[in-house]
Amino acid sequence: MMESTVTRLKRMYLWPTASVTSRKPAFFLITFSCFLLYGSVMHLIVNDISMEEVHVIETTAGQFGVLYYLTLFTIYRKGILEIYADLSNFTKFGKPYNFDKRNKQLNQWSRWFSVVLYFFVISVFAWPGIFTQSCEDLNVALNKTEVCGVVSPVWLPFRFDYKPMKQFVYFWQSFCCLYSNGGAGTISFAMSETIEHLILRVEDLKILFPKIVAERSPEVRRKMLAKWVDYHLWLLSIGKLMNDTYRYSFSVIVLCAGTLFGCIGYTVMKNASTNFNSSFIFFGWMESVFVICVCGQRLMDAFHSVGTTVYNSEWCDTDVDFQKGVILITIRAQKPVRIYAGPFSYVSHLLILTVFQTSYSYINLLNASS
Template sequence: MSFIYVKNGPKIVLLLEDLSNFNRFGRPPNYEERERILNHLSVCSFMFIAVGSFFYNMVKLYKRPECQRRNIEENLNEKCGIIAPVWFPFNIDYFPVFQLASMCMYTCTVLVTKSALVITYHVYEIAQYIVMRINHLNSMIVKCFDGDYESCRDNLRRCILYHAEIIELAANFDSQFSSCMFCHLTMTAAVCGCLEKQFIDGDKLCAGVHVVGWIIALLLACVAGQRLTDASESISQAIWMSKWYQADLRLKKDILFLLACSQKKLYITVGPFGVLSFELFVSVMKMSYSILCLLTS
């Protein structure tokens, strides 16, 4: 997943440059306010990863004596005090090997969870910027036919070009993140299933914090996809809300063209899974439950 994201990095940068270019159609209304909210959400997401991972590691270290005592009583070989279950071909329960192994596992865990969150939040953020452009287009369409023939024609032409640009941005967005999200959601189902098994086995606090983080990441992606699809369906409603019935007959043919183009839904595909949506969120949760059943059977 991370390799695909890095590989597509230059194209994603170009996509972000296109999203930040407002020379042709202007800046969407309330853009600065929405950008501020997205920036705050970004900070909160990364704080959750940092604090959650640190808390998870500290709890594991705190429970290390209890884990070592259980190993002796039940003749187990669990690596105690490590943030994630791992197997080593040698004994690590002495200084400084344990400290180095614990630090290494903690760093790897933070990097894996952080990369998953970065990709998911990037999908959410880009989807919101495209939705803002769609809402901007809708406001332009509603006011498109206020005026004489010449101004209405220019307004309609501008709306058609804006819509074509949005479709191109959404297609580019989908092509860059489809494979990433396929790997991400496949991994999410497996990770959630394993964490749920860990929760059932008694590690309720740490496993609960961890699984909540993965579910939030999954929900962010699915909300982004659902909002993009819903916003694309609102374009045809904006056309009907406009004063199209007052337009010149010569313009009504172009209105039909715009209405036909607006029937094309915009979405983010997830490989063979389908598209990002609330329905997919439920499907992944069902898949994680199936994995849990296999692990507990």
């Protein structure tokens, strides 16, 4: 299960392997990737923050978001490993209907997601390194002395405007972008993939219920219903574990996405012809946010539809005890499983709209301040 995604996470030491089970390598690489965030923050502190520095705020917000995401994932990694183990275990309730086909499809989607993600991630640090003319023109226009040919303007306690120091800084910044953005994007798909596998089991649950109703023997039907209820409760417990594990990482959508998109929107509106780098950051983030929110919405709809499937079955023709059980199942199914993004919002289609509303407010604020 999730072979493609897990392989990439293992390469980044974000997922335990046969030889490395400790989280120390992951924390080391995350700390090593803080270089770009540190330099951007120091640049904003040392220099006077003006409207021309919005692109540095973009870098700061983006790097803070992905490093925050990676750190919380690593801290709560035990939870996702438990979810993965539960969803990979077919001894108790068997393999869900269409599992192999769906797993193959998700692996294919994972590969395509990775191709698109790394195209944007590589473009983020490759573009400034190749096309330095816009940076040099901006230096002339604003009488600035920023070092061109690096991913983002940074302040460091030493000079780096000469070879080979500039190349050293550029490659370190590039590693920061590649590991932090690539790792966060891959993790977001891994979480979304576990949600899709849970949805697959909910669909399997819905397929099983009409077979229970069709059983003629009341005794056999009661046993089948008891096992079905155990299956339902087990899936609900996995949904609760997902919420308890993912809510901290998903809170980055509420904390950073709106601010980041607002800064990107302002930067692109001011000078769309030279700010392709901002567009790459936007599409890289938006890909992950969109996948997470769509999967969260699908999970809510899947659990909610269990009650509809049960109600629409021919349960009226069964015995009274079975009918009482159906009523309780229908009532419980009215409360959907939600995965929260922080304490207030939950991942759904509505969260995408909320992010864009927040970003629009920041664009207006920045326009009013300029």
